[in-house]
Amino acid sequence: MVALGQCRQRRILRFAPMPLTLRAPDDFHVHLRDGAEMAAVVPHTALRFARVLVMPNLQPPIATAAQALAYRERILAAVPRGTRFEPLMTLYLTAATTPEEVQRASASGLIHAVKYYPAGATTHSEHGVTDLRRVYRVLAALENSGIPLAVHGEVVDPEVDVFDRERVFIERVLIDLLERFPGIKIVLEHITTREAVDFVFAGPERLAATITAHHLLMNRNALFDGGLRPHHYCLPLLKREEDRQALVRAAGSGNPKFFLGTDSAPHARGAKETSCGCAGIYTAHAAMELYAEVFEEAGALPRLEGFASTFGAAFYDLPPNPDTITLARTPWRVPASLPFGDGVLIPFRAGAECRWGLVHER
Numbered sequence: 617m618v619a620l621g622q623c624r625q626r627r628i629l630r631f632a633p634m635p636l637t638l639r640a641p642d643d644f645h646v647h648l649r650d651g652a653e654m655a656a657v658v659p660h661t662a663l664r665f666a667r668v669l670v671m672p673n674l675q676p677p678i679a680t681a682a683q684a685l686a687y688r689e690r691i692l693a694a695v696p697r698g699t700r701f702e703p704l705m706t707l708y709l710t711a712a713t714t715p716e717e718v719q720r721a722s723a724s725g726l727i728h729a730v731k732y733y734p735a736g737a738t739t740h741s742e743h744g745v746t747d748l749r750r751v752y753r754v755l756a757a758l759e760n761s762g763i764p765l766a767v768h769g770e771v772v773d774p775e776v777d778v779f780d781r782e783r784v785f786i787e788r789v790l791i792d793l794l795e796r797f798p799g800i801k802i803v804l805e806h807i808t809t810r811e812a813v814d815f816v817f818a819g820p821e822r823l824a825a826t827i828t829a830h831h832l833l834m835n836r837n838a839l840f841d842g843g844l845r846p847h848h849y850c851l852p853l854l855k856r857e858e859d860r861q862a863l864v865r866a867a868g869s870g871n872p873k874f875f876l877g878t879d880s881a882p883h884a885r886g887a888k889e890t891s892c893g894c895a896g897i898y899t900a901h902a903a904m905e906l907y908a909e910v911f912e913e914a915g916a917l918p919r920l921e922g923f924a925s926t927f928g929a930a931f932y933d934l935p936p937n938p939d940t941i942t943l944a945r946t947p948w949r950v951p952a953s954l955p956f957g958d959g960v961l962i963p964f965r966a967g968a969e970c971r972w973g974l975v976h977e978r
């Protein structure tokens with residue numbers, strides 16, 4: 617009897633899911649917003665990530681080094697007490713950006729990328745660039761400073777099908793940009809297509825890409841699953857299943873050109889559930905848990921740490937984080953909604969289950 621009991625216990629232990637301890641990860645693309653809305657979302661991100669690259673698409677945009685440093689202070693004031701958390705700031709590239717501003721950004725040591733939005737490509741991108749030739753001097757300054765250009769890689773040409781905008785951006789803009797500025801470091805943000813995966817794999821070392829959890833988990837069918845799903849609407853749009861599979865292969869490949877950027881983008885419920893809703897999916901409440909799910913399903917869990925915690929830091933010339941987080945196979949239910957300033961937001965997986973949980977926060 618005793619022997620049988622021991623045997624059974626051993627079997628249970630063998631199949632008990634092992635917790636997964638990782639070097640603390642970084643999120644190289646997140647929207648934190650501002651004010652009371654920011655205060656509602658920063659804790660989710662700061663519990664999981666040691667450093668985050670903060671997008672500058674506020675209204676008005678974060679377009680100068682001084683604005684970025686003031687925004688950084690506001691973010692730090694929203695971080696839970698006792699949590700070591702570093703916002704890595706970005707500048708919004710506009711037609712008015714000067715090479716001197718890039719120098720000021722570089723000298724601050726706190727601004728780590730300049731963000732290029734083609735004007736009209738996405739939420740609050742109206743101050744973006746319409747003609748890249750107008751900012752060539754700024755791009756040359758980036759080349760000299762070593763600060764990467766973070767790119768929203770979609771054309772805005774209304775003639776181009778919305779599902780083809782990333783592919784056409786690579787053909788019409790990115791190839792030329794890489795050739796014209798042979799020293800510039802570029803991060804193609806939130807890639808969504810097989811073509812982008814192939815292009816980054818084949819490109820020079822100074823070209824990298826971030827991948828979101830939602831593009832790894834869903835294809836475009838999720839936009840119309842039983843009805844119109846505004847909370848699955850983001851830009852770039854979800855693509856075909858073959859594209860999703862290419863993203864999963866890239867993320868799990870162990871190639872350091874692909875690293876984590878959630879593009880977690882909170883919007884108030886009313887701004888999503890309306891006749892002309894905003895683009896953006898909120899994943900910060902469960903980001904690492906969702907990536908763990910994807911990597912587990914792909915049989916790539918041993919490569920999650922590289923993707924989440926080392927490759928991005930290396931590309932951005934940052935030291936590895938000293939602390940850790942621990943995830944485990946402890947399912948939990950995502951709340952149906954979360955507080956967001958005066959209103960609420962609907963998080964990804966609202967009311968449904970996440971397979972992985974966070975057992976040791978930072």
Ligand code: DOR
Nearest residue numbers: 738739850851881895896
């Ligand atoms: O889905 C998105 N939401 N894509 C973006 O590029 C911007 C973001 C936002 O700020 O809401």
Ligand code: ZN
Nearest residue numbers: 647671879881
């Ligand atoms: Zn974004």
